[in-house]
Amino acid sequence: MIKFFLMVNKQGQTRLSRYYEHVEIKKRTMLEAEVIKNCLSRSKDQCSFIEYKDFKLVYRQYAALFVVVGIDHTENEMAVYELIHNFVEVLDKYFSRVVS
Secondary structure (H helix, E strand, O other): OEEEEEEEEOOOOEEEEEEOOOOOHHHHHHHHHHHHHHHHOOOOOOOOEEEEOOEEEEEEEEOOEEEEEEEOOOOOHHHHHHHHHHHHHHHHHHHOOOOO
16 A cells, blocks of 8 residues: 655655655654655665665656655555656656656
């Protein structure tokens, strides 16, 4: 199950956040900061799946945009990785030049 969906720029600013479980505002801010720090600090050669606390992070980078999805341990990482790609493709078609 997907727990949250984040879109973040390279400066670490959250551009979109959607939570599918209740998380208090203070905890959201702390969670986003830690998740962003973990994803931005990784090189392109490293895996896009991270074990984090009681869930997994699946992220993908498109130019200056990071898309991060928090999932539970039963979810398929590759399926979520493809979901991210399909989501960005839809955004790119609708808004044009999202990825570039």
